[in-house]
Amino acid sequence: MRLVSYRKKESGSKFRMGYITENEQIVDIHLASQKAFQAGNTTVELPYQPELFYQEGQFFIDEATKLVGKIKDSEFTFSMNDIQLGMPLGTAKKVICVGKNYADHVAEMKSDIPEFPVLFAKFDNAIIGPEDEIHFSSATEKLDYEVELTIVIGKEASHVHEENALDYVAGYTIGNDTSARDLQKRTPQWLQGKSLDHTTPIGPWIVTKNEILDPGNLTIASYVNNEKRQYSNTKHLIFSVPYLVSFISNLITLKPGDIIMTGTPDGVGFAMNPPGYVKDKDKIKLVIEGIGVMENVVKKVL
Incomplete structure (x- = not known):
C-alpha cells in the first residue's frame, strides 16, 4: 500500500x-x-x-x-x-541520518570505511514535501543532492535484535539529503550543512513493508536536469537496513513515525570534476525501485 x-x-x-x-x-x-x-x-x-x-x-x-x-x-x-x-508523515519528530554507507561514495569523498554507522540528525525545519521547492540559501554556494532509501519506523524499538529488526519497520520512502558542502566541511560536525531550512524533500509516499520484502536489493538513482548522476543498488549498503534499525535502537529508542535516512551512493556533485553542484531552477529527480519517483525544483532564496 x-x-x-x-x-x-x-x-x-x-x-x-x-x-x-x-x-x-x-x-x-x-x-x-x-x-x-x-x-x-x-x-x-x-x-x-x-x-x-x-x-x-x-x-x-x-x-x-x-x-x-x-x-x-x-x-x-x-x-x-x-x-x-x-510530506507523507506530516511532520518529522526524529530524523536520523547515516553517512558514509556506500563504499564507492566513501571513496569519492576521499574518506575511510567506517567501523560503525556514522550518525547525524536533521530537524523538521529542513523537511519538505515531495512537490515542494528546495531552497538554495544564500548561506551556501555549494548545494548538493543525495538520493537515499528512507526507513519509516512502525513500532517502538528499543534494543531490538538484527534478525527481528524489520518487524519494527512500517515502510520505506525516498529522501534527498540535500547538503551544503561548504558548511558541512568547515567543521568536524556536519549538522550545519545538513539542516538548512526547507532543503530535504521526503516522499512521494510511504510504501508499506509488505510490498518491499528485501530493502537490501533495490536500484537507486538520481538525475539533475535529466542527466544521470547516481546509479547503484541498496545491496551495496555497508550497514544494512536491519543492522541500522538494530544498531540505532540500542542507542536511541525509536518511535512510530521516526525516520532513518540510510545514506547515499557515489555520484554526488561534490565529487565531480568540475563539481556538479545544483543551481537555481535545476530539477532533481530521485528514483528508487519499488517506491517510485520524486522530483523537486531548486529555488534560490535569501
Missing part, C-alpha cells in the same frame, strides 16, 4: 491521510474508515492528521489496509491530478 498525505490543489487546507489505489486514485483514510465504522465494519475511526495516524504506527496501518479494495464512494476518492502531495 502507498500511504500519502494530500490536500486539494491551491486549497490551503491541512494535509490529510490517504492511500493510492491500483487505478491511481487517492482515498481519504479518515472518511473511508468513518463510513466503515458507522456501518459496523471496523472498530476504529482513523484520524485524518498524518501525525496522529503515525503515532499509532503499525496498528493504524493495518486498519487502513483493511479498507483497500472496499471503497467505491467517489465522495472521498480523488484524482491525482486534483491534489498536492505533502
Whole structure:
C-alpha cells in the first residue's frame, strides 16, 4: 500500500491521510474508515492528521489496509491530478541520518570505511514535501543532492535484535539529503550543512513493508536536469537496513513515525570534476525501485 498525505490543489487546507489505489486514485483514510465504522465494519475511526495516524504506527496501518479494495464512494476518492502531495508523515519528530554507507561514495569523498554507522540528525525545519521547492540559501554556494532509501519506523524499538529488526519497520520512502558542502566541511560536525531550512524533500509516499520484502536489493538513482548522476543498488549498503534499525535502537529508542535516512551512493556533485553542484531552477529527480519517483525544483532564496 502507498500511504500519502494530500490536500486539494491551491486549497490551503491541512494535509490529510490517504492511500493510492491500483487505478491511481487517492482515498481519504479518515472518511473511508468513518463510513466503515458507522456501518459496523471496523472498530476504529482513523484520524485524518498524518501525525496522529503515525503515532499509532503499525496498528493504524493495518486498519487502513483493511479498507483497500472496499471503497467505491467517489465522495472521498480523488484524482491525482486534483491534489498536492505533502510530506507523507506530516511532520518529522526524529530524523536520523547515516553517512558514509556506500563504499564507492566513501571513496569519492576521499574518506575511510567506517567501523560503525556514522550518525547525524536533521530537524523538521529542513523537511519538505515531495512537490515542494528546495531552497538554495544564500548561506551556501555549494548545494548538493543525495538520493537515499528512507526507513519509516512502525513500532517502538528499543534494543531490538538484527534478525527481528524489520518487524519494527512500517515502510520505506525516498529522501534527498540535500547538503551544503561548504558548511558541512568547515567543521568536524556536519549538522550545519545538513539542516538548512526547507532543503530535504521526503516522499512521494510511504510504501508499506509488505510490498518491499528485501530493502537490501533495490536500484537507486538520481538525475539533475535529466542527466544521470547516481546509479547503484541498496545491496551495496555497508550497514544494512536491519543492522541500522538494530544498531540505532540500542542507542536511541525509536518511535512510530521516526525516520532513518540510510545514506547515499557515489555520484554526488561534490565529487565531480568540475563539481556538479545544483543551481537555481535545476530539477532533481530521485528514483528508487519499488517506491517510485520524486522530483523537486531548486529555488534560490535569501
